Amino acid sequence: xxxxxxxxxxxxxxxxxxxxxxxxxxxxxxxxxxxxxxxxxxxxxxxxxxxxxxxxxxxxxxxxxxxxxxxxxxxxxxxxxxxxxxxxxxxxxxxxxxxxxxxxxxxxxxxxxxxxxxxxxxxxxxxxxxxxxxxxxxxxxxxxxxxxxxxxxxxxxxxxxxxxxxxxxxxxxxxxxxxxxxxxxxxxxxxxxxxxxxxxxxxxxxxxxxxxxxxxxxxxxxxxxxxxxxxxxxxxxxxxxxxxxxxxxxxxxxxxxxxxxxxxxxxxxxxxxxxxxxxxxxxxxxxxxxxxxxxxxxxxxxxxxxxxxxxxxxxxxxxxxxxxxxxxxxxxxxxxxxxxxxxxxxxxxxxxxxxxxxxxxxxxxx
Amino acid sequence: xxxxxxxxxxxxxxxxxxxxxxxxxxxxxxxxxxxxxxxxxxxxxxxxxxxxxxxxxxxxxxxxxxxxxxxxxxxxxxxxxxxxxxxxxxxxxxxxxxxxxxxxxxxxxxxxxxxxxxxxxxxxxxxxxxxxxxxxxxxxxxxxxxxxxxxxxxxxxxxxxxxxxxxxx
Numbered sequence: 001x002x003x004x005x006x007x008x009x010x011x012x013x014x015x016x017x018x019x020x021x022x023x024x025x026x027x028x029x030x031x032x033x034x035x036x037x038x039x040x041x042x043x044x045x046x047x048x049x050x051x052x053x054x055x056x057x058x059x060x061x062x063x064x065x066x067x068x069x070x071x072x073x074x075x076x077x078x079x080x081x082x083x084x085x086x087x088x089x090x091x092x093x094x095x096x097x098x099x100x101x102x103x104x105x106x107x108x109x110x111x112x113x114x115x116x117x118x119x120x121x122x123x124x125x126x127x128x129x130x131x132x133x134x135x136x137x138x139x140x141x142x143x144x145x146x147x148x149x150x151x152x153x154x155x156x157x158x159x160x161x162x163x164x165x166x167x168x169x170x171x172x173x174x175x176x177x178x179x180x181x182x183x184x185x186x187x188x189x190x191x192x193x194x195x196x197x198x199x200x201x202x203x204x205x206x207x208x209x210x211x212x213x214x215x216x217x218x219x220x221x222x223x224x225x226x227x228x229x230x231x232x233x234x235x236x237x238x239x240x241x242x243x244x245x246x247x248x249x250x251x252x253x254x255x256x257x258x259x260x261x262x263x264x265x266x267x268x269x270x271x272x273x274x275x276x277x278x279x280x281x282x283x284x285x286x287x288x289x290x291x292x293x294x295x296x297x298x299x300x301x302x303x304x305x306x307x308x309x310x311x312x313x314x315x316x317x318x319x320x321x322x323x324x325x326x327x328x329x330x331x332x333x334x335x336x337x338x339x340x341x342x343x344x345x346x347x348x349x350x351x352x353x354x355x356x357x358x359x360x361x362x363x364x365x366x
Numbered sequence: 367x368x369x370x371x372x373x374x375x376x377x378x379x380x381x382x383x384x385x386x387x388x389x390x391x392x393x394x395x396x397x398x399x400x401x402x403x404x405x406x407x408x409x410x411x412x413x414x415x416x417x418x419x420x421x422x423x424x425x426x427x428x429x430x431x432x433x434x435x436x437x438x439x440x441x442x443x444x445x446x447x448x449x450x451x452x453x454x455x456x457x458x459x460x461x462x463x464x465x466x467x468x469x470x471x472x473x474x475x476x477x478x479x480x481x482x483x484x485x486x487x488x489x490x491x492x493x494x495x496x497x498x499x500x501x502x503x504x505x506x507x508x509x510x511x512x513x514x515x516x517x518x519x520x521x522x523x524x525x526x527x528x529x530x531x532x533x534x535x
Contacts, residue, residue, distance in 0.1 A: 006401055006405035009398055009402065012401060012414070012415040013397040013398070016401075016415060016418060016422065017390070017393055017397070019419055020419060020422040020426065021390070021393075024389050024426050024429075025386065225452075226451075226490075226512060226513060227513055250452075257456075261420075261424065262424070262428075263421075263444060265431070265432050265433055265441045267433035267436045286431060288431060288433060295431070297427070298427075299427065300426075300431070302431075
């Protein structure tokens with residue numbers, strides 16, 4: 001097999017080289033100081049933050065660094081969100097809502113939580129219950145089920161459905177808690193409803209990603225793989241599906257064609273990826289060595305970089321702000337996308353939620 | 367063939383700094399193995415070209431973040447083989463009317479029978495055989511590349527070879 005020569009190897013190589021060279025030449029090699037300045041300062045911020053804890057005089061260093069990179073209002077508390085909408089978060093001690101003005105409300109000891117389509121209600125799970133709540137935490141109905149996980153709510157103002165997993169099965173129940181039915185076997189990956197009309201859901205079964213119309217039962221897409229995705233996400237228009245895996249992320253179109261992908265190099269892997277709302281652009285978090293960076297799939301451009309672990313990317317509803325969760329710095333960092341660079345940080349996140357939280361969504365309000 | 371590890375690290379370093387000639391050296395060193403590997407899995411010259419080209423485009427996109435301490439080849443081959451498996455599976459699910467390979471006559475005769483029989487294997491089995499016997503990775507390295515348990519790689523190799531043997535006999 002070593003002696004094997006594939007057909008047209010030379011010619012195909014020449015054709016491919018023209019394309020690859022054009023891509024190489026059109027990339028924007030960023031000069032060292034610019035490429036590294038902001039990431040280094042971001043990393044320095046963490047180091048400085050640690051220094052600040054260890055020595056009070058270090059606080060002036062932190063302030064000057066924050067000023068130097070435009071990290072304004074790098075607050076010790078989360079006082080407000082930089083864009084409209086509300087955050088729904090799951091922390092070790094329960095689920096919380098964070099309002100735009102920064103006020104927080106603990107909903108209760110729930111494991112997972114999801115907003116209804118217009119943010120008027122919340123579906124949440126306990127050890128043996130799926131529940132619907134209002135934003136004040138008042139319970140509207142409950143559905144006893146063993147180990148429910150990953151609620152996802154979709155629909156219009158008059159007709160909604162909640163998908164959830166329970167004991168390796170995907171279920172769908174009406175938004176009023178009635179009509180629960182089993183859809184299929186499913187792996188422990190959060191199912192996601194396709195935006196737009198109808199009730200079409202993407203979920204994982206084993207290592208296969210499936211897209212199914214839950215009304216007709218028709219499977220619209222089936223993509224096999226060796227390992228299951230960690231996360232599925234639709235673009236806002238429902239035309240593209242992101243299948244996130246740390247070592248092989250794919251974006252599929254409606255016919256299952258891969259339209260974008262990321263395959264991190266050996267020493268690196270991705271921690272999260274998400275569509276920028278209203279676009280087909282994907283940003284991802286790459287972990288490499290002791291640092292993390294947020295970059296764009298399309299051109300590889302780095303959006304934000306720092307030392308330690310970035311865990312999640314969450315976009316504001318209008319797509320103009322990106323929340324990067326940074327557990328090793330115990331911070332949330334809000335990065336404005338497009339226009340003048342603007343970063344707002346909030347620290348001591350664990351103390352505010354009784355443990356470092358996972359953000360379920362940033363909902364409703366453009 | 368690919369350059370030495372030192373050459374390769376230097377090419378990557380200088381390509382990261384914007385040297386087209388070093389990036390070209392990297393491309394030239396790796397195009398052949400990448401294209402051949404893709405071809406052996408998908409058995410379609412056009413698809414193999416697309417897959418190998420897309421792998422290099424991914425390399426361009428990730429060049430700034432590439433860890434120079436690591437070899438370039440395994441990273442590229444992982445992309446190529448995974449994409450080739452995806453493509454071959456998709457074709458299995460949505461078979462085309464006729465896969466015409468205009469360049470097929472150029473195929474060396476001595477490999478003809480073996481290659482034909484390779485078509486009878488699943489994409490997953492083809493991939494491990496290509497990685498083992500064309501690109502000469504060890505089973506442990508293949509396990510890492512494809513994120514599979516070592517035992518799965520060994521069993522796919524064994525079954526793939528057994529099936530090839532049966533067919534060739």
